[in-house]
Amino acid sequence: MRITCQASSCGAWGAWGAQGRKKKGESLREGVCKEARSAFLPAASCRVFRLRGEDGSGKIFLTRQIKGKVGETLEEKVYPVTIRFPKAEKVPAKPVTGKLSGYGKLQAATLLDVERNVVCPGSVKADGSFRFPPLLPGKYELYLRTDRFLLYGLAGTPVKPEELEEIRRVVPLADDFFPDRSDGYGESVLPMLYAGSAIPDSVRMKAVGAWAWGISRAIDCLETMPEIDTRRIMVIGHSRLGKTSLWAAATDPRIAVAVSNDSGSTGAALARGKQGETVEKINTSFPYWFTDNYKRYNGREEQMPFDQHMLLALAAPRPLYVASASRDDWADPRNEMRAAQLCGEVYALYGLQPLTWQEDELPAVNTPYTGGDVAYHLREGGHDIVLYDWERFMDFADKYFR
DSSP states (O other): OOEEEEEOTTSBEESOOOOSOOOTTSOHHHHHHHHHHHHTSOTTOEEEEEEOOTTSEEEEEEEEEEOOSTTOOEEEEEEEEEEEOOOTTOSSOOOEEEEEOSSSOEEEEEEEETTTTEEEEEEEOTTSEEEEOOOOSEEEEEEEEESSOEEEEEEEEOOOHHHHHHHHTTSOBGGGTSOSSTTOGGGSSHHHHTTTOOSOGGGSOOHHHHHHHHHHHHHHHHTTOTTOOTTSEEEEEETHHHHHHHHHHHHOTTOOEEEEESOOBTTTBOSTTOOSSOHHHHHHHOTTSSOGGGGGGTTOGGGOSOOHHHHHHTTTTSOEEEEEETTOTTTOHHHHHHHHHHTHHHHHHTTOOOOSOOOSSOOOTTOOBOSSSEEEEEESSSSOOOHHHHHHHHHHHHHHHO
16 A cells, blocks of 8 residues: 655645646636646536535536537436545544446546645545545535546535544644644644753744654554555655655655655755745744744855755655746745755765756756656646646656555
8 A cells, every 4th residue: 555644735634636737816626627628628528516415425416518409508417426424523534435437437536625725636446436535524626537527526524613623633734733823832742842851942843843743643653554554655745844744754764755846945945046935035934934043044045054955865765756836936946956956966875866857957847857766847837736746746656666
């Protein structure tokens, strides 16, 4: 079994991915449907279905357009999908399961958590059944891709406010370890971890360290599950949690593959000569993310005794993937690429292959370089994690896990 512990910039943990690109001003659904129509589907073939029944289980109505006379609109109601959400009060939480009947061979299933703006890819089987890990109750958009259609629908399971905390114990969020806000320290795990410690506050870890600590505790839990092969754990992070995934890999050798997606400043991007978000800008916007001593280098990156390629090198000899986006200037794709190149010196010491792209300029968009033990791609688009990224990450993991 391949295990992916992903840290999404929105804070939820699980096996998360986004399906489809979206442009500024359009919803993720619009981006998915637009991409589907242009990439591999006939015109107007993005179907819409809706879940009925507040108990969280039921059949999904699909409205399908049928050809008729000119100017005449005909509709046919069919029931292609069944889906079941476990009762919200059930603890431990159970997987979400469903099945598609007809409409071709099921290739992918994805749920978008509308309220928290994170998405979860499910596993699919040849018989059309699909399965998602335990999820927080809420409103979800369900995407099912077959070899003929992209199906889109709404699904959800209600939950009472008093039940939510019980569910959160089963489905951990990064913000459970340090709320992502300036006054979150008191509610984080850090007062507990530093209780009675003589370590000065100025050098104590802050939010990113706490989130990485949480990933390690999740791995502790996985190690108690006999059905999990903990030799094949992959950590993926996007944006602020891309920084987290790199730090988690640096501090926890149980992580077999590390992936950073659009992590930018104080993540994969070199601080020296960085465009977009600088050390001073990130410390000003998020003063609670990093140790207080880091602020000494606001506007003084050239005087730092380190840079981010050293953080990336701490993942060695384990495989590392750094991903950027062509329009994510704030993260600075070129400096992310340069760090991935420079950390290859350490990989070479282990007899491993550094990043195969060694040019000064960025490679062509959507051209992954995954031949080495350090991989990189520049995806076309903005600050996001989309299906293209996920497919490249999974392909890279297959080199080592299969």
